[in-house]
Amino acid sequence: MNDHRFKLLSQINYPSDLRDLSQDQLEEVCQELRCFLIDVLSETPGHFGASLGVIELTVALHFVFNTPNDKLIWDVGHQAYGHKILTGRKDIFNTLRQYKGISGFPNINESEYDAFGVGHSSTSISAALGMAIAADLTGEDKDIIAIIGDGALTGGMAFEALNNACEKNPNILIVLNDNNIAIDPNVGGLNKYLIKISTSDAYNKAKDLIWNWLGRFKWFGRKTRSAVQKIEHSTKSFFFKESNLFEALNIRYFGPIDGHDVELMVKLLVQLKKIKGPKLLHIITKKGKGYFPAENNQTLFHAPGKFDKFTGKQVKSGKTDEPPLYQVVFGETILELARKNDKIIGITPAMLSGCSLNIMQKEMPNRVFDVGIAEQHAVTFSGGLAKEGMTPFCNIYSSFSQRAYDQIIHDIAIQKLNVILCLDRGGLVGADGATHHGVFDLAFLKCIPNLIISAPINEEELRNLMYTAQNKALGPFVIRYPRGKGVLKNWRTPFKELEIGKGQKLKEGSKIAVISIGHPGNFVTKAIENLNDSDQIAHYDIRFLKPIDHDLLHEVFSKFKTIITVEDGTINGGLGSTITDFMNTYNYHSKIIKLGTPDHFIEHGNPDELYKECGFDAEGIKTTIKKHLTQSVKQPIEKHCSKI
16 A cells, blocks of 8 residues: 555554554544545445444544444444455455455454454344343453444344343443444434434533533542443433433433544543443534535435446446346336325335335335335334235335244244245345345245245336236235346336246247246246257246146156256245255156355355356356266267176
């Protein structure tokens, strides 16, 4: 790092180097760190705004606490880029989220400074509580700090942890990073409560006075300090006409304070280290702080892709006439259907723009509900709507739907409620890596009774599945589709009702049958087109994993001795396993080759790299077909020779 702009940052390889600096140098470190992030992330896309918003907090935490002995647990991890740079990964930071590069999230296998692996929200307080109790039991002297955003605090798991912390009285510090936004603006009662705290002029003036008193009386003994603290508690209750939520849970509350004043935070963190038991520091920050385009458009700059660092304009690929994103097709289609069906309701757990329900919200705001980071609630809320005759489309990212598994079973499937569960980001999602790949859904949903499980091969089929699902009250109906672009430019075709449980034959063949589900069927088509012996390969799009098309499978097993299954999901329990079960049930004796994600976690990289790694990109499918075509030709010769 020879750039003159990074005079101090160039000297910092680990937090111990940061702690060698003087406190009055920290503001300059923050400016250099912010500049470094803008430089790298404008060229290497990642989660941008969140990390800019916690620069001062990150520097203050590593300056005050003895990491890695003291533990920092970052909730979600979008905001941990500055942490990565200060903890030994500065020189390889430009490999962020790239294939075989460093992870976009804290990862315990990557660094001892990453105290806990994260990626999904609302886990930090639970993990911190566990670590704090472990330290108590083993007699270790360490500080445990959970850094959680106001968006992540809306998750039910965070409340469960707060409640448990009240009971266990652990020595943990919770830093509440309050910026009033997750990806989209935050919603709900907790958000209003935090705004109320942070914007009460009368309370904040009184709070500042109390803080000053605490400073004056700190040498006067425990009883005096205790009396002043009681006054502070009474002040909070007086101004809000209710107990402070955190204080009511026996968690000492401090704040709110300016999260961009690094010197103030250092002073407070030093004092908070001396206070034992559970405590919460409420800081107010701005997502995208220090970069005007990100401050001005926080949703876009959550993860903007490549952009011009001088203008803030996104760098486009140059291609114009491309197929749309599956997410956009969903958003446009649900609005089209909702105009005709006034029973349709859109629900999402804090992914309003990500899943494109914001398209419907603009026209029908009273029929779209962003319930916050609360997947469990989203599913049961949808069940309540369905029970009363509405047609809810509950859109959840596939990996996040794992959190609502019990609700899918207990509240939806058992009662056979007509909830249309749209699983966005199904399959390998790319640079977000193992925590975000939606590869388990087909397997973990298949065993649940009463579910219809489908996956479209293209945008037109997605539209028709959505149309079919809202047109018939058939119970819970899962539609699973991937992240990113589809394959059709002219996708807005007239709606067509699909027969439930029926697949389709896309191509005739004589030697090998390939059965695919969902978007990877397009990889199969491409693979077959590039084969010299393409006439020998049949291709079937199963479309529905459940109920599966028995007529189609009887045809396949009656005709083909070699069958290849292709899915963008785990081989264990998915399409390949289902086809094998069918074969065994009906006493067929074909050879089944399963292509999909193997029985280990897949790390980050762009989707094409990951498809290739797993062997079900077009080239991998082609190689598998050629291998087994050769074997099928040799087999009769070998049998003949054995008789001689």
